[in-house]
Amino acid sequence: MKKTVLILFLFVIAGITTGAYHLVNRDWVLYRQGERQFAAGNIPAAIAAYEQVRPGKTGVPGKTGVEDRLAAAYLAAGDVNRALPVLETIRRREPDNMPLATSLADAYVRSGRFAQAASLYREILKKSPEDRRARIELARVLAWEGQYDESIGEYRKMLKTTGEGP
Amino acid sequence: MRSFHCRCRRVIVCLFIGVFFPALLVSAALTSIGAQEKQTPTLKPKVAPPEIRIADTRETIPDWVARWELARVLSYTKRYGESIREYERLLREKPELSEARVEWATVLFWDGKPAEALKQLELVPPGKIPEKARILMADLYARQKKYDRAESLYRDYLKSRPDDLRVRLRLAEVLSWEKRYEPSVREYAEILKARPDDSQVRRKYGLVLMWMGRFDDAARELKKTLP
Numbered sequence: 102m103k104k105t106v107l108i109l110f111l112f113v114i115a116g117i118t119t120g121a122y123h124l125v126n127r128d129w130v131l132y133r134q135g136e137r138q139f140a141a142g143n144i145p146a147a148i149a150a151y152e153q154v155r156p157g158k159t160g161v162p163g164k165t166g167v168e169d170r171l172a173a174a175y176l177a178a179g180d181v182n183r184a185l186p187v188l189e190t191i192r193r194r195e196p197d198n199m200p201l202a203t204s205l206a207d208a209y210v211r212s213g214r215f216a217q218a219a220s221l222y223r224e225i226l227k228k229s230p231e232d233r234r235a236r237i238e239l240a241r242v243l244a245w246e247g248q249y250d251e252s253i254g255e256y257r258k259m260l261k262t263t264g265e266g267p
Numbered sequence: 268m269r270s271f272h273c274r275c276r277r278v279i280v281c282l283f284i285g286v287f288f289p290a291l292l293v294s295a296a297l298t299s300i301g302a303q304e305k306q307t308p309t310l311k312p313k314v315a316p317p318e319i320r321i322a323d324t325r326e327t328i329p330d331w332v333a334r335w336e337l338a339r340v341l342s343y344t345k346r347y348g349e350s351i352r353e354y355e356r357l358l359r360e361k362p363e364l365s366e367a368r369v370e371w372a373t374v375l376f377w378d379g380k381p382a383e384a385l386k387q388l389e390l391v392p393p394g395k396i397p398e399k400a401r402i403l404m405a406d407l408y409a410r411q412k413k414y415d416r417a418e419s420l421y422r423d424y425l426k427s428r429p430d431d432l433r434v435r436l437r438l439a440e441v442l443s444w445e446k447r448y449e450p451s452v453r454e455y456a457e458i459l460k461a462r463p464d465d466s467q468v469r470r471k472y473g474l475v476l477m478w479m480g481r482f483d484d485a486a487r488e489l490k491k492t493l494p
Binding site for chain 2: 237241249256257260
């Protein structure tokens with residue numbers, strides 16, 4: 102009888118500690134859930150988890166880290182309109198964050214805001230003129246905007262050719 | 268009775284050890300062990316931009332991709348000479364790019380070089396030539412008076428798109444140029460059944476009837492086209 106009570110007691114303790122852990126580290130648990138669901142491709146569940154996370158709590162990345170993941174999840178779900186304000190907020194906070202600028206520019210492309218994308222790619226190229234990806238994306242959005250001559254110029258810069266001779 | 272109680276207790280203990288405790292552990296593990304790796308979402312433009320992009324660029328962009336896109340943009344601005352040069356360079360590096368070769372042929376045609384265009388199209392495996400380019404190829408054969416090849420391409424196309432009257436008209440013309448008047452007339456009749464008020468087609472039909480020596484029929488058809 103004593104043994105049974107002891108075992109039951111241990112189980113109760115285990116249950117209480119697990120529950121308490123989830124309660125105390127709620128944000129960390131949610132963030133991990135978001136990461137796991139994102140990796141598994143369950144994007145709506147990942148979004149739901151990321152949206153509840155309070156940044157900066159124990160084990161949870163700061164505001165930018167969480168918002169970046171949330172924006173990535175929105176983009177993965179094809180919801181550019183929800184991703185854009187999040188990315189723009191981070192951009193205002195971290196204007197020198199180039200990977201973020203690239204993500205924002207890409208999101209502008211996806212939403213058909215080519216002029217904004219072009220201006221952002223130009224900013225990226227000012228800081229890193231050798232960024233081939235930004236250069237080709239700029240060339241593309243310029244072409245989509247109908248600015249063919251500028252687009253051709255960017256392609257040529259990328260290929261470092263003058264267009265003269267074979 | 269007592270042994271029954273003992274058994275019950277054992278069952279409860281076993282249930283705890285065998286089911287509830289592992290379940291607790293698993294649920295704790297599932298919520299705490301998160302996936303570390305970050306996934307990059309695939310980017311696809313929401314709008315359908317003009318056909319420029321060759322590949323979804325992530326990290327490295329080979330020169331040939333940029334050159335191909337440049338050749339396309341140059342062709343859109345009617346800078347055909349420059350476009351042709353870029354296609355030439357691209358295909359020297361990547362001769363297996365059938366799609367690029369078809370585009371190159373089209374630009375050659377736009378630049379007034381039909382023979383060169385046809386030469387390039389002939390280098391593409393038939394299965395890799397899109398329908399539109401097949402029609403261009405047929406037109407180019409017709410220009411070179413290779414009517415049998417043109418006819419075969421038009422007929423192949425019409426098998427899948429029998430309602431394309433524009434191509435049916437070209438087939439009718441090619442047949443008449445080959446002096447195969449009967450099948451040509453059949454094609455004209457088909458077109459006129461769908462578009463009885465098309466006076467241009469009816470006039471061409473009338474001409475074929477004249478070439479056949481069916482002057483009365485020709486006169487009747489030509490009269491129909493007069494106001």
